Amino acid sequence: MTVKPRVLYWFRTDLRLHDSPGLKAALDLYPEVLYPIWTWDPQYVYNTRVGPNRWQFLIDCQNDLSTNITKLNSKSKLFVLREAPQTVLPKLFKAWRITHLVFEKDTDAYARDRDHEVTNLAKKAGITIICRQGRNLYDPDELVDINGGPTMTIAQVQSAAKKLPAVPRPLPAPLSLPDPGDTSFEIDHSLPEPLLDRNAGYRNSKDSSYMSIAGPNGDFAVPTLKELGITPATTPHRGGESIALKNLADLISDPNYIATFSKPESAPTAFSPQSTTLLSPHLHFGSLSIRKFYWDTEDTIVSFSKRHKGKATVPPTNLTGQLLFRDMYFGAQASLGHKFGRMLDNPKCRFIPWHLPSIYDDKTAYPTKYSIDSVEADIWFKRWQSGTTGFPWIDGLMRQLRTEGWIHHLGRHAVACFLTRGGCYIDWERGAEVFEMWLLDHEVACNAGNWQWLSATAFFSQYFRIYSPITFPAKWDKNGDFVRKYVPELGKYPAKYIYEPWKAPIADQKSWGCVIKGDGLDSDVNGLDIKVYPKPMFDFSERRKICLDAMKKAYSVHIFGDNPEVKDGSWQELFDNEGEGVTKGPVGPGAAVHGSAVGSFTGEITGGDATSISELRPPEDLKLTAGRKRVGGQMKLDGMIQKKRRL
DNA sequence: GTCCCGTTGCAGCC
DNA sequence: GGCTGCAACGGGAC
Known part of the structure; x- marks a missing residue:
């Protein structure tokens, strides 16, 4: 039987x-x-x-x-x-x-x-x-086998895909399910090891009910945020298969949008509605099948092409091309494993002596903390994270990310380029950690891959193409509607000054209800009903030049995460920093510390509470690691006095 | 060795 | 809106 x-x-x-x-x-x-x-x-x-x-x-x-x-x-x-x-x-x-x-x-x-x-x-x-x-469209392991290694270009993916079976058509949902059996059970509950609680910043209570295997009522119910002790969500984007399928159907009902989609030409400044599909969180959680997305799109494109010859866009810029990039990053991770998510040991990731480099755990080689080689860079990092850099385009994006959990792909380019090779010269791993915390659609492979792309450490090497926080958004949004929405204190500024408000005359600033002042910690002006928006944290064109020179140097040194020099610290000898040492911070790339040695301070990524746009907190809220205190016109940093830089 | 291309730069010019 | 120069990278095809 x-x-x-x-x-x-x-x-x-x-x-x-x-x-x-x-x-x-x-x-x-x-x-x-x-x-x-x-x-x-x-x-x-x-x-x-x-x-x-x-x-x-x-x-x-x-x-x-x-x-x-x-x-x-x-x-x-x-x-x-x-x-x-x-x-x-x-x-x-x-x-x-x-x-x-x-x-x-x-x-x-x-x-x-x-x-x-x-x-x-x-x-x-x-x-x-x-x-x-x-x-995935293609089994990542098969993709890697055919390609003979990690997939690092879209051409490799396309060529390997040709040799693999076609993407299967989506399967229908089942019409019925067998009964679940008897769900009663008598088993010992294994409590987890003492908890680190990386999300303490989001947790408003220590829950106990969570610690029961079948939930507080013993009914195996889905937990609530409250049960997890986590502050309420602020995002308008909601999950679930029902919503995913409806959103996809709505998009498919506009064949022109689907078939002529071109990612580089979609506006990163568009909101309500955004210019891309916003289906990525559903792909991440699997509430939408990638094959369903692929075939609904592909069928629409084929049918559109028959009616409008030559008008449809093609991979990699079109919609199906976006899915190929996803598979490319999955292929890279499938091949490289844990080391794809970091620089250390990663043979494809270029070593660059960024500010705030990771301190890797000796046993696991995972970054657990970072070294604060430059106090000023740490302040830049916190201001970037909190959306108080003084560059409205960057701040708008970071505030959208923090409160809504999603920003347009080109917006991600803008903030990532700004944090790394095109502004702050800060380690891409710091940025990736913030994205990991805040993005609804965070996918380990895509996040690590895109950060390596934007920092020009892997996938992409034309580091001299730097996004301007002023002219780039203006190309899409002359009036600055995006900034007005996400940086409402600048709402009354005319288009002329919306991306560089610090250039407006003081009297005008006052008449528009917001003065450009300070470093993001100021909240009001003499108790009057005038808002404050920070001065830009540095001169962008100056930083752009410094980063370009530093990148040129790093490219000439040409070492990668698996080079022995990276591990043993002898990389420092390969970089002639001409006096730009560990503690000189303010300008130029710091001589970063990797591996065993540690700088003056260490930092850790922490979550700030995600609140509504109007209640966003200054960077202090994100717990400046070095313990910053105001002392007159200077910043006191754990005993060090750092002269405040003025533009 | 040379040439061409790479999903998404910018500024200046016409 | 399209072109070029900028100062210039790496990989693959030939």
């Missing part, structure tokens, strides 16, 4: 019912019972840099999926387990007499480690594992 399969379907990055190759494989087993589960690991919840907006988006996705599962089977729903998969799954195998564990392939470096461990545990328990690829 054959035993009917009892299946655990483990949802991870596929929070949907449509086009789920994994779910189809599970149903094809004709199981006796099927438990749709999600494991929510407290260790991950506390230790991963994630702001309230992304948690909320995930919770939206889970709630929507749970509702949709119940529609297929009134006894079923998404069973959320609040324990690490590595510990809870073996217990479930036993308690629920499971025969099969089914999940979707995940090539993220950390996910591979986790899945490897889970697979071994399942094997030990005699469980059959079924794993299907549904996260």
Whole structure:
């Protein structure tokens, strides 16, 4: 007599019912019972840099999926387990007499480690594992095999794709699901190791209910932000398969938009509506299938092309091309693993002696802190993060990112170029950490890849192409509507001064209700009803020149993350910094410290509370690491007096 | 070795 | 809106 399969379907990055190759494989087993589960690991919840907006988006996705599962089977729903998969799954195998564990392939470096461990545990328990690829157009591992290494150009992806099977058509959502079995169980709850709580800045209470495996009511319900003790989300963008499919359908109903889309020509200043699809968060959480996106788009393009010969755009600038870039970054990560997410050991990432370099953990080689080689650079970094650089375009973008969790791709270019090779000369890993915390659509591979691209450390090398925070936005938005929306204190400024308000005469500034003054810490002027917007934190053209020279030098040295000089510190001898030392900070690239040695101070990325635009806090709120205090006209920094720079 | 190209720069000129 | 010079990179095709 054959035993009917009892299946655990483990949802991870596929929070949907449509086009789920994994779910189809599970149903094809004709199981006796099927438990749709999600494991929510407290260790991950506390230790991963994630702001309230992304948690909320995930919770939206889970709630929507749970509702949709119940529609297929009134006894079923998404069973959320609040324990690490590595510990809870073996217990479930036993308690629920499971025969099969089914999940979707995940090539993220950390996910591979986790899945490897889970697979071994399942094997030990005699469980059959079924794993299907549904996260990318092409299986990243196959892409890498065909390419013969990490995919570093879009041409490599396109050429490898030609040799791979066509992208499969999306699968329909199932019409019914088998019953879940008896969900009662008696197992010991494994509490996580002492928690680091990287998101303490977002947490307004220490929850205890969270620490129960099946939730406070024992019903495996999706947790709420309140249960997680996290401040409410501020983003208007909401998650879930239902919303994703509706948004996609709305876009597809405009074939002209779909077929003539060209990313470089889409305005980064557009909001309400934005100029791109804003479907990336759904691709990240899997509430939208990439194959559904691809084929709905491709079919629309083909049909449009028949009617309008030569008018449709093509990859890589068109919509399907955007998906190829996603696969390119996944391919790079699939090949390079953990080291793709950082400079150290990364053979493709150029070494550049940025300010605020990472201090890598000796054991894991992960950056845990950063070295404050230049106090001024740390202040620039915090001002960048908080949207108080004094450059309205940069600040508007960072405030949009912080409150809404999404900014246009070219906006990301602008702020990333500004932080790294085109302004502050700060380590791209600092920027990537902030994006990781705040972006709804944060994808490890795409984030690390794009930051390396923009910092011209990998993928891209024309470092002399620098985005101006003044002329670039003006090209799209002469009137500065974007700035008026996200930097409302400048709302009354005329278009002439909207991107460089410091050039306006003081009397005019006053009459427009906002004076350009200080460094972002000032909140009012003599208690009058006049707002304050900071002076630019540096002379952009001066910094541009300094960065260009420094990049030229770094390119001539030509060493990468896996060069021994990077690890042993002897890279310093290769860089002739002509006196621009560790503590000279204010101008020029600092002689950064990597590996063992540590600068005068160390910093850590912390979350600020995401509030509405009008309530955004100054950079102090983001906990200036070096403990900045106002002392007269000077900044006191843990005993060091740093003369304030004036333009 | 040379040439051409690379999803998304800028300023000045016409 | 399109062109060129800027000072100039790396990889691949030939």
